[in-house]
Amino acid sequence: MPKGNFFVPDPINEPILSYAPGTQDREDLLAKYKEMYAQQIEAPMFIGGKEVHTDKKIAMTCPHDHQHVLGHFSEGDASHVNEAIDAALAVKEAWEKMTWENRASIFLKAADLLAGPYRTKINAATMLGQGKNVHQAEIDAACEFIDFLRFNASFMQELYMQQPISSEGVWNRMEYRPLEGFLFAITPFNFTAIAGNLPAAPAMLGNTVVWKPSYTQVYSAQVIMEVLKKAGLPDGVINLIYVDGPVAGEVIFKHPDFAGLHFTGSTGVFKALWKTIGANLDRYKTYPRIVGETGGKDFVVAHKSADAKEVATGLVRGSFEFQGQKCSAASRAYIPSNIWEDVKKYMVEDLKSIKMGSPEDPSNFVNAVIDGVAFKKISAYIDEAKSAKDVELVAGGNYDDSKGWFIEPTVFEAKDPMYKTMCEEIFGPVLTVHVYDENKFEEILDIVDATSPYALTGAIFSKDRYAVDIATYKLRNAAGNFYINDKPTGAVVGQQPFGGARGSGTNDKAGAMMNLMRWVSARTIKETFVSPTDYRYPFLG
Ligand SMILES: NC(=O)c1ccc[n+]([C@@H]2O[C@H](COP(=O)([O-])OP(=O)(O)OC[C@H]3O[C@@H](n4cnc5c(N)ncnc54)[C@H](O)[C@@H]3O)[C@@H](O)[C@H]2O)c1
Numbered sequence: 001m002p003k004g005n006f007f008v009p010d011p012i013n014e015p016i017l018s019y020a021p022g023t024q025d026r027e028d029l030l031a032k033y034k035e036m037y038a039q040q041i042e043a044p045m046f047i048g049g050k051e052v053h054t055d056k057k058i059a060m061t062c063p064h065d066h067q068h069v070l071g072h073f074s075e076g077d078a079s080h081v082n083e084a085i086d087a088a089l090a091v092k093e094a095w096e097k098m099t100w101e102n103r104a105s106i107f108l109k110a111a112d113l114l115a116g117p118y119r120t121k122i123n124a125a126t127m128l129g130q131g132k133n134v135h136q137a138e139i140d141a142a143c144e145f146i147d148f149l150r151f152n153a154s155f156m157q158e159l160y161m162q163q164p165i166s167s168e169g170v171w172n173r174m175e176y177r178p179l180e181g182f183l184f185a186i187t188p189f190n191f192t193a194i195a196g197n198l199p200a201a202p203a204m205l206g207n208t209v210v211w212k213p214s215y216t217q218v219y220s221a222q223v224i225m226e227v228l229k230k231a232g233l234p235d236g237v238i239n240l241i242y243v244d245g246p247v248a249g250e251v252i253f254k255h256p257d258f259a260g261l262h263f264t265g266s267t268g269v270f271k272a273l274w275k276t277i278g279a280n281l282d283r284y285k286t287y288p289r290i291v292g293e294t295g296g297k298d299f300v301v302a303h304k305s306a307d308a309k310e311v312a313t314g315l316v317r318g319s320f321e322f323q324g325q326k327c328s329a330a331s332r333a334y335i336p337s338n339i340w341e342d343v344k345k346y347m348v349e350d351l352k353s354i355k356m357g358s359p360e361d362p363s364n365f366v367n368a369v370i371d372g373v374a375f376k377k378i379s380a381y382i383d384e385a386k387s388a389k390d391v392e393l394v395a396g397g398n399y400d401d402s403k404g405w406f407i408e409p410t411v412f413e414a415k416d417p418m419y420k421t422m423c424e425e426i427f428g429p430v431l432t433v434h435v436y437d438e439n440k441f442e443e444i445l446d447i448v449d450a451t452s453p454y455a456l457t458g459a460i461f462s463k464d465r466y467a468v469d470i471a472t473y474k475l476r477n478a479a480g481n482f483y484i485n486d487k488p489t490g491a492v493v494g495q496q497p498f499g500g501a502r503g504s505g506t507n508d509k510a511g512a513m514m515n516l517m518r519w520v521s522a523r524t525i526k527e528t529f530v531s532p533t534d535y536r537y538p539f540l541g
């Protein structure tokens with residue numbers, strides 16, 4: 001047992017490597033990419049101590065080269081879900097008894113493995129399987145994931161230090177127990193860091209987890225599991241299953257030991273899961289914790305005092321990095337009439353210079369969208385907008401799925417601020433701009449606030465401080481992450497804790513102590529040093 005108050009190393013954000021031409025880092029990463037491209041892997045599920053292969057093999061392909069197979073993963077069924085739950089419950093007691101510093105140490109080691117020997121592998125896997133360019137892979141799969149692990153260890157320590165006061169003769173203590181039961185982590189395709197963090201954060205606090213990633217993120221999920229095992233994570237603490245969502249849900253949400261859901265994905269799926277959990281409430285031993293970070297329809301509003309070049313740059317990066325497949329991506333913009341022509345000119349110039357293609361060529365700013373389903377959905381929005389009345393195509397608008405799922409960064413101008421692509425989450429490289437009368441700033445803020453059911457991210461560009469102040473107040477419920485004179489993407493762990501409200505989620509802020517608090521159930525312990533031996537009140541004599 002520990003004899004000392006231990007402190008984890010102070011976390012600092014993992015430095016982002018530049019991968020500039022001529023650097024060794026770039027050479028190493030591209031060599032790893034080529035090596036992995038040429039391989040074929042067989043990806044098993046990880047249940048308890050076992051690598052589980054099944055007869056049902058599903059191909060993993062590259063978004064930019066959809067006929068190229070990276071390997072196959074084994075799909076499981078309800079029996080594997082049950083095995084994963086049993087494995088999680090079997091090791092629960094041993095894992096929650098492990099001292100917190102030993103749990104922390106495993107995840108800190110995983111962070112160092114990712115920062116060092118596994119950096120190229122996790123980045124290359126994310127480029128190949130999810131279609132990220134070098135920079136987007138680096139800020140996600142390496143840096144953000146490393147930050148989640150290191151900062152969460154520090155937040156865990158801080159959480160444990162929150163203790164009640166004690167009065168004379170008494171020692172009050174707060175014990176942060178893991179939840180009673182197992183947790184279910186369901187993760188999206190678009191961020192390797194989120195996929196890793198959703199099972200890792202509750203596990204760090206002593207919980208055991210069943211983790212179901214998106215089928216289009218399995219390739220990098222394998223690397224995550226490899227790293228966690230290499231770091232010493234005991235078997236059964238995180239059980240990785242490749243099972244269809246509804247099949248997994250059918251087993252998990254009926255299980256009496258289901259204790260919590262850590263979800264990131266679309267709003268529709270999250271609402272359906274919440275309803276299922278509600279309908280099964282009487283089956284559970286405890287009230288399950290439900291954390292979900294979901295969709296967005298993220299905005300950029302410019303004031304008439306804004307700098308047109310800054311706005312255009314914020315829009316190009318905020319809307320089109322990773323093909324707009326960020327929950328935070330700018331997808332609706334409100335530009336005042338006095339600067340629109342300049343903003344348009346700069347954006348069109350930038351978009352003409354943008355190259356689209358394979359992530360293997362780091363000069364390709366834009367790569368392919370994730371899969372055929374996304375391609376069809378996004379291109380249908382584009383086709384509809386192209387033929388809509390009062391909607392003008394400003395840039396892009398073409399797409400091609402002959403080799404990969406490529407869609408040009410596309411900008412529309414809509415006269416109606418409530419036009420469909422101003423309101424609905426498209427989750428692709430499509431930005432719609434509404435140009436407003438430069439003297440109707442406050443009116444446009446009301447429209448921004450009322451347009452969408454989401455409230456994830458948003459930005460105001462302005463040189464006028466009164467305008468910044470008004471927007472910050474009027475849009476206080478319209479975004480969980482609000483940016484002043486910056487694009488609405490790229491939150492950094494420890495700096496901009498991330499999450500939205502309204503239809504965008506429970507806003508438990510990934511990468512903050514707030515999130516960790518959802519994975520513990522506190523027990524208050526009062527110890528009296530000298531117990532009373534007379535029931536009578538002293539003043540009664
Ligand atoms: N707010 C955030 O922090 C955040 C971050 C990343 C992505 N997102 C959102 O995620 C979405 C994109 O990711 P996606 O396409 O992977 O989302 P998705 O909702 O399609 O899938 C997310 C996960 O849910 C699973 N799933 C789907 N239906 C299920 C069911 N019935 N039962 C159980 N599991 C089920 C999927 O297999 C996947 O693992 C966008 O809406 C985006 O805004 C939000």
Ligand SMILES: N[C@@H](CCC=O)C(=O)O
Binds near residue numbers: 191490498
């Ligand atoms: N945290 C990321 C978005 C995650 C969702 O896809 C950002 O801030 O851009």
